[in-house]
Amino acid sequence: MRVVIADDSVLIRAGVVRVLEIAGHEVVAETGDGITLLAAVERHRPDAVVADVRMPPTFKDEGIVAAVQIRERFPSTAVLVLSQFVEERYATDLLARDTTRVGYLLKDRVADIDSFIEALERVAAGGTALDPEVVAQLLVRRPTDPLDRLTPRERDVLALMAEGRANAAIADVLAVSESAVGKHINNIFMKLDLQPDDLGHRRVLAVLRYLAA
Amino acid sequence: MPTTRENLRIRWGQAGWDALFLVSGLPLWAGSMVVLLVWSQPVLLIVKAADPGAIRFVMSVVVVLAGVLVAAPFLTSWERKRFRTFRSVEIHRVETPRLYRGEFRQTLRSEALWRQTLYHLIAGPLVGLAVVGLTFMDLLAVVVAVKLPAHALVLIDPRHGVSSKFWGQGAYILLAGTATYFAPRLIRLLAAADLAAARRLLGPSETIVLANRVQTLSDSRAAAVEAADAERRRIERDLHDGAQQRLMSLAVHLGIARKTLKERGDVPPDAMSVIIDAHEQVKDAMAEIRDLVRGLHPAVLDDRGLDAALSGVAARSAVPVRLTVGATGPLSASVETVAYFVVSEALANVVKHSRAKQAAVDVSRRQDHLLIRVTDDGVGGADAQGGTGLTGLAQRVASVDGRLRLTSPSGGPTVLTAELPCGV
Numbered sequence: 362m363r364v365v366i367a368d369d370s371v372l373i374r375a376g377v378v379r380v381l382e383i384a385g386h387e388v389v390a391e392t393g394d395g396i397t398l399l400a401a402v403e404r405h406r407p408d409a410v411v412a413d414v415r416m417p418p419t420f421k422d423e424g425i426v427a428a429v430q431i432r433e434r435f436p437s438t439a440v441l442v443l444s445q446f447v448e449e450r451y452a453t454d455l456l457a458r459d460t461t462r463v464g465y466l467l468k469d470r471v472a473d474i475d476s477f478i479e480a481l482e483r484v485a486a487g488g489t490a491l492d493p494e495v496v497a498q499l500l501v502r503r504p505t506d507p508l509d510r511l512t513p514r515e516r517d518v519l520a521l522m523a524e525g526r527a528n529a530a531i532a533d534v535l536a537v538s539e540s541a542v543g544k545h546i547n548n549i550f551m552k553l554d555l556q557p558d559d560l561g562h563r564r565v566l567a568v569l570r571y572l573a574a
Numbered sequence: 575m576p577t578t579r580e581n582l583r584i585r586w587g588q589a590g591w592d593a594l595f596l597v598s599g600l601p602l603w604a605g606s607m608v609v610l611l612v613w614s615q616p617v618l619l620i621v622k623a624a625d626p627g628a629i630r631f632v633m634s635v636v637v638v639l640a641g642v643l644v645a646a647p648f649l650t651s652w653e654r655k656r657f658r659t660f661r662s663v664e665i666h667r668v669e670t671p672r673l674y675r676g677e678f679r680q681t682l683r684s685e686a687l688w689r690q691t692l693y694h695l696i697a698g699p700l701v702g703l704a705v706v707g708l709t710f711m712d713l714l715a716v717v718v719a720v721k722l723p724a725h726a727l728v729l730i731d732p733r734h735g736v737s738s739k740f741w742g743q744g745a746y747i748l749l750a751g752t753a754t755y756f757a758p759r760l761i762r763l764l765a766a767a768d769l770a771a772a773r774r775l776l777g778p779s780e781t782i783v784l785a786n787r788v789q790t791l792s793d794s795r796a797a798a799v800e801a802a803d804a805e806r807r808r809i810e811r812d813l814h815d816g817a818q819q820r821l822m823s824l825a826v827h828l829g830i831a832r833k834t835l836k837e838r839g840d841v842p843p844d845a846m847s848v849i850i851d852a853h854e855q856v857k858d859a860m861a862e863i864r865d866l867v868r869g870l871h872p873a874v875l876d877d878r879g880l881d882a883a884l885s886g887v888a889a890r891s892a893v894p895v896r897l898t899v900g901a902t903g904p905l906s907a908s909v910e911t912v913a914y915f916v917v918s919e920a921l922a923n924v925v926k927h928s929r930a931k932q933a934a935v936d937v938s939r940r941q942d943h944l945l946i947r948v949t950d951d952g953v954g955g956a957d958a959q960g961g962t963g964l965t966g967l968a969q970r971v972a973s974v975d976g977r978l979r980l981t982s983p984s985g986g987p988t989v990l991t992a993e994l995p996c997g998v
Contacts, residue, residue, distance in 0.1 A: 370819045376826035383830060415814070421877045445818050445864065448874045449889075450882035469860045472825035472853070474833045494889060501888035501897040 362485055365390045365405055367398040367424065368413040368443075373468065377411055377443075380471060384478040393417065395427035402431055407438055409485045413468075414444040414451065425451045432463065439485040443468045449498035452491060460565065464490030464525075480525075489525035496520045499571070508571065510552045518545040523568045589758030592765035595660035596705045599768065602652055602694075603702035639691075643681060644673045646690045650776050653693075657772060665777045685779065693775035701768045708753070708760060715750025718743060796908070799973050803911050806871040813867050821860050828853040865890060869918055871911065880910045884917055884935065891921045893933050893950065900938035909994050912974050913937065913946055916992045919967045920948035926963075928952025928988055939996070946992040954986035967992075 364386050368374045378388045390401040394417045402410060410431055414424035428440045432455075441464040442455060452465050464484040470492065471477045480490035500520070511519065514535075521531040528546070532539040546564075553570055555563045642649075647670050657663045670687040671680035681687060753760070778786070832853050835841045841849075868886055875883040881899045888895040905913070917935055924933045930952030938945050958964050958980045971978040976994040 370815075372819050372823045376823050379830060380826060383833070415873065420811075421873065445814055445822075446868060446872065446874070446886065448878070448882060449885045450874065450878045467864075468822050469825065469857060469864075471822070472829040472857055472860075474826075474829045494886075497889035498885035501885060501895050 362386045362408040362482070363389045363405065364481075365392070365398065365401050365407040365410045366412075367392045367395070367401075367410065367416065367427070369393040369416045370413070373413070377471060380474055380477065381411075381481075383474065386481075395423035398427050399430060399434075402435055402438060406435065409439040409441060409481060411441050411443060411481070414442060422451060425454055428455060428463075429457075432459070436462075439463070439481075439487075441466065441481050441484050441490065443471065447492045447495045447498070449495055449502070452495045452499070456489075460489050460568065461487050462489075465495055466490060466492045467494060483525055489523075491524045493520070493524065496523050499523075508553075511549060515545050515549050515552070518542060519549055519567060519571050522546070522564060523571050586758055589761045591660070592758075592761045595656075595765055596701065596761065596768065598656055598660055599653075599698060600702055600705065602649060602656070603698040640673065642691050642695055643687065646670065646687055646694055647672060649694045650690045653698075653772060653776055657769070661769060663769065663773075665772060666783075668776075668778045668782070686782075689775045689779070693771060697771040697775060698768075701764055701771070704764055708757065708764075711750055712754050712757060715747065715754050718747050718750065795973060799908055803871065803908065806911075807876075810867050810870045810873065813863065813870075814873075818860070818863060818867070821856060821863065825853065825856045825860060828856055872914070875910055875914055876907070880905060880913050880937070883910075883914055884937065887914070887918045887921060888935060891933065892925045893921070893928070893930050895921060896932070896934045898934070898936045898938075900936075902937065902939045902944060903996070905944065905996055908974055909944060909996050912970055912976065912994060913944055913992070915970050916946050916967060916978075917948065919963055919970075920990050923956070923963045924948070924950045924952065924988075927956060928954075928986070930986075930988075940993075942996055944994040944996050946994070948990045950986070950988050952986050952988060953984075954982045954988050955984045956980060956982035956988050956990075 364381055366374055366377055366381075366388055368377065368391075374391050374393075378391065381388055389405045389407055392398045392401050395412075398410070398412060410428070412424045412428055414422055416423040424442055424444070428442050431438055431440055439462040440455075442451070443466055444451075445468055447465060447467050455463050455465055462484060464480055466477075466480060470480070484490050497520075500516075508516070508519075517535060518531055521534055526534070528539050528542045532542045535542070546567075549567055550563050553567055555566055650670075654665045654667070657665050668686040668690075670690065671677035671684050673681050777783075828849065832849050835846060835849060868890070872883050872886060874886070880902060884897055884899060888897040917937075921933060921935070924930055928950045930950035933948065933950040936945075936947045936949075956964070958968065958978070964978075964980065968978045971992050971994065974994055976992055979991045979993075980988070982988040
């Protein structure tokens, strides 16, 4: 897979490049700010972009702004945003229009090479990858709503769904059987009043309800 | 113990300076003393009510008053120099309207100018008269004392007995002598009176002084608070650009080592476990430094405001938190920073002391106040005076003129409320 990397820290860029190369991906361009990132994406049309949030010139949310633009202008390019801190507000910006081909992770996660590569590949394949910290941040904002009816275990399952994981992966993380996960998910759909029409569609709706402010 | 002579020398020495100081005022007061004499005329004239000169007199009073009002700023400036030179006392300048520039309305309203006029017209001349009076009395005492022995021969006539004039003059000498004896004290008293009057009448009024002081203090406090915030931002940036990146790079490299060595499979298990430990530890270190930096000053606070920044604090709390942020309207950076700090510290206290299962944070705008309420269902018994966390919190809230309240009955629940004024 062809990847463009944007980070103003040479040190971090080098680390990410190394991780990607170990996994057999090709880094076609490295940039240090949002504007050159857009130019590089336009020129190389990569499969995926890995971008930092705080970059020159203002060191605020350049990475988020660039990511939103890339998602608008180059919908076939997946975007994985990395940051020293994750903020639900940035996640909401990223996911505003469409929750596919997008990821938002703490930079710490790069150090877990396999799961980072797995997340990047999942995003490139059209999935989502949300950092558990972002999910936790979204959780604290729930007013009394149907989500309160969920048991703690069901909330765990829903959080993992929101991170973009498939049933098998959820079962792995929670150390339960896949059928147990399926049962939890059915309970979630029931408690969130999601009618059983299209399983995939319901899944997205559940996640959206979970993420909605 | 100083001897009487030394005492006298000290007293007269000090009095000498005071006298010099008082005499230096005489030229300034002389003009005003004339004015004072003019002022004494109306009393006489009002007695002779029908006098045609009355109108001329009223005119002259108005002219004199106007003259002093015009001259007051200049007289005051000279007086200030006099006090600086002879007393080393700085009487602070007060901006007063200038009548000669046509600032009539301001002049009528200027409390400071009228106070100055009061000094130049009444207080100064009165001190001047007292100084002149004292001088004459003392001089006369000397003259009489010199003449008396000669008179004594005449006044004490063996044929007619002691003349009553003798007793009169004797009494006068006694009186003048006493006055002369107490002259140093009287001079000091007059000098002190002059200084007190000048301080009260020529300088800024107590209200203005206090108002200025409050302004200065609140300015410097705001500057100190801002400087502290700027310092937190700087530390946050430094850690972000420095330690955090190095740790991340280290973690990535250890991660690569862990993965490749594990895949090769020929690494001794104890060596492998060391690498795994190192990798886990550096990840923990990253998480710790991230928590620390977020507690300092999260970048998102500047970028997206209080509401956005609070998600991170609430999510990080070890006790589950429900966060509700209403419409807060625009807030100043310092209020946002303090509000963030309040929530952050309050939740840290909940985790440390309350043994709560649930906490709630509510932030809302109540007219011109930002209301922050942090409640928990823990054991209660929190004491605002006890924990250092709460003291620091109260100080931080006070730094923006906010109020912190804590109710925490034994057995709970604990409710911490902070009200921060946001101005309008």
